Amino acid sequence: MRLEIGEILIKDVQFGEATKVQNGVLYVNAAELSTIAGKDDRIKSVEVFLARPGESVRIIPVKDVIEPRTKVNGPGGIFPGFMTGVEQVGSGRTNVLKGAAVVTTGKIVGFQEGIIDMTGTGAEYTPFSKTQNVVVKVEPIDGLKQHDHELVVRLAGFRAANYLGEAGKDINPDAVQTYETKPILEQAAEFPGLPKIVYVYMLQTQGLLHNTYYYGVDVRQIVPTFMYPTEVMDGAIVSGNCVSACDKNPTYIHCNSPVIVDLYSEHGKTINFLGCIITNENVTLQDKERSSDMTAKLVEFLGADAVIISEEGFGNPDADLVMNCNKIERKGIKTVLITDEYAGQDGGSQSLADSTPLGDAVVTAGNANEVVVLPPMETVIGYPEVANVIAGGWDGSLRPDGSIETEIQVITGATNELGFGFLTAKTA
Amino acid sequence: MLMIFSNNPVVSDKYPKLTRLADSDVHGVFAAVRDAVHKGARLVSHPLSGSVKPNESPYKSVAVDIVTGEWALDFKSLQIIEDAITTLAKLPRKHREYTAQMLEDFRVIDLDLIESAL
Numbered sequence: 001m002r003l004e005i006g007e008i009l010i011k012d013v014q015f016g017e018a019t020k021v022q023n024g025v026l027y028v029n030a031a032e033l034s035t036i037a038g039k040d041d042r043i044k045s046v047e048v049f050l051a052r053p054g055e056s057v058r059i060i061p062v063k064d065v066i067e068p069r070t071k072v073n074g075p076g077g078i079f080p081g082f083m084t085g086v087e088q089v090g091s092g093r094t095n096v097l098k099g100a101a102v103v104t105t106g107k108i109v110g111f112q113e114g115i116i117d118m119t120g121t122g123a124e125y126t127p128f129s130k131t132q133n134v135v136v137k138v139e140p141i142d143g144l145k146q147h148d149h150e151l152v153v154r155l156a157g158f159r160a161a162n163y164l165g166e167a168g169k170d171i172n173p174d175a176v177q178t179y180e181t182k183p184i185l186e187q188a189a190e191f192p193g194l195p196k197i198v199y200v201y202m203l204q205t206q207g208l209l210h211n212t213y214y215y216g217v218d219v220r221q222i223v224p225t226f227m228y229p230t231e232v233m234d235g236a237i238v239s240g241n242c243v244s245a246c247d248k249n250p251t252y253i254h255c256n257s258p259v260i261v262d263l264y265s266e267h268g269k270t271i272n273f274l275g276c277i278i279t280n281e282n283v284t285l286q287d288k289e290r291s292s293d294m295t296a297k298l299v300e301f302l303g304a305d306a307v308i309i310s311e312e313g314f315g316n317p318d319a320d321l322v323m324n325c326n327k328i329e330r331k332g333i334k335t336v337l338i339t340d341e342y343a344g345q346d347g348g349s350q351s352l353a354d355s356t357p358l359g360d361a362v363v364t365a366g367n368a369n370e371v372v373v374l375p376p377m378e379t380v381i382g383y384p385e386v387a388n389v390i391a392g393g394w395d396g397s398l399r400p401d402g403s404i405e406t407e408i409q410v411i412t413g414a415t416n417e418l419g420f421g422f423l424t425a426k427t428a
Numbered sequence: 429m430l431m432i433f434s435n436n437p438v439v440s441d442k443y444p445k446l447t448r449l450a451d452s453d454v455h456g457v458f459a460a461v462r463d464a465v466h467k468g469a470r471l472v473s474h475p476l477s478g479s480v481k482p483n484e485s486p487y488k489s490v491a492v493d494i495v496t497g498e499w500a501l502d503f504k505s506l507q508i509i510e511d512a513i514t515t516l517a518k519l520p521r522k523h524r525e526y527t528a529q530m531l532e533d534f535r536v537i538d539l540d541l542i543e544s545a546l
Contacts, residue, residue: 206479209479220544247479283477284491284544285472288474315512316474342519350518353476353515
């Protein structure tokens with residue numbers, strides 16, 4: 001499966017009479033965007049705001065971040081199972097408004113997560129302080145229950161992103177990246193001297209506000225399966241996961257998974273990247289045993305020499321991570337784990353809720369309990385009062401001057417477990 | 429026999445025959461689960477389900493299988509519940525005033541998480 005990604009570099013976003021891309025500027029017809037995003041009987045209103053890098057703007061609470069993309073040629077459409085049919089995606093040409101993002105905000109439940117600051121301390125922790133953001137604030141009809149509310153906001157975001165993505169359909173991209181994975185026997189034979197690597201892509205799947213979808217299917221209900229890595233770049237995986245801002249994978253990050261992009265960059269040089277196994281993180285121990293057994297079986301069947309395993313979330317998924325690691329290692333296949341930590345505010349506590357001596361190669365994306373003070377912003381888009389009840393905050397987090405003292409887990413993408421963030425450690 | 433240890437009244441209202449309602453905080457629910465595991469129960473759901481941290485949601489439900497017959501300690505269940513208790517202890521207790529709506533939201537999410545295990 002071969003996919004070309006046409007990158008149209010977006011340097012600025014402005015409101016305009018027509019939605020279009022011109023000279024690296026994304027012009028947005030706010031009324032049209034609002035109408036399209038709001039095309040749902042369960043939505044009362046949609047407001048559109050712009051937030052650019054460096055501006056004194058805070059977006060809170062953030063539900064999802066989505067990159068505008070469009071299919072130029074090849075089968076299927078962006079976000080299959082939701083916005084289009086369920087035709088297989090991941091081949092042909094997809095154009096991307098690189099540098100632009102749709103950010104959805106809405107109060108689905110009373111306690112909330114997700115801050116994006118466009119300047120100051122918070123901006124150093126979220127990758128979405130560097131994108132030209134089109135913020136879509138979705139107000140549902142009165143009395144809409146939590147499950148429907150989450151769905152409504154999620155779909156509004158996808159409609160908004162696909163509408164903007166269409167503006168890139170006929171634009172000549174600034175750069176074109178090509179990614180290709182061949183059927184397994186062909187792929188294994190292509191680079192016979194290089195170690196064969198499989199990526200085990202764990203997805204959050206526990207229930208309301210903790211769900212992830214593959215071609216529209218709730219991943220909680222699947223058994224682990226093989227995925228061509230390029231499928232994810234056309235939105236085959238989307239996030240319905242909006243409780244823990246720092247260590248979830250927004251839809252934008254799925255589409256731009258740095259694990260997949262980096263594995264491709266070494267493909268044919270130092271490794272032979274065979275593809276991805278997607279698996280879930282369900283609540284029951286029986287599901288965990290079944291999924292980790294099947295994941296290990298698939299890894300072995302594909303003939304991998306080593307795997308990368310990424311986790312999504314806190315607590316319960318640590319058990320899935322450890323099971324995947326143990327069962328794959330016991331087949332004589334090496335693992336490298338990617339996670340983040342809840343090591344307490346002083347960083348001195350046990351980082352995960354489970355561990356294994358076989359997990360001897362681990363990459364951390366940072367300690368989500370680290371405390372920071374976010375300075376006040378001139379403009380707040382969304383609902384500023386939720387800072388006191390946001391995950392990682394406490395009563396008094398929101399100070400009278402508008403600054404927020406909080407753990408970095410409130411910041412969207414701060415310790416993202418695909419490594420799509422700024423936290424790092426370097427030796428001198 | 430399936431049993432839910434819970435301090436969530438929505439769970440006990442919906443599953444009255446299955447639920448052992450703990451009139452306590454999350455620490456109390458975890459302690460009750462640990463005691464049941466010592467008596468031979470096996471965990472069905474992971475006690476740290478959900479990304480809502482256990483020091484943030486006031487509600488928690490954990491499903492266990494009460495095993496009848498000869499007593500045997502399930503070490504895996506014991507390790508998981510002990511690790512969950514350790515995790516809860518390391519997270520700072522946060523003083524927060526929740527509105528009635530927020531409490532309802534926490535109850536609904538906890539119900540959804542436990543129902544995904546039933």
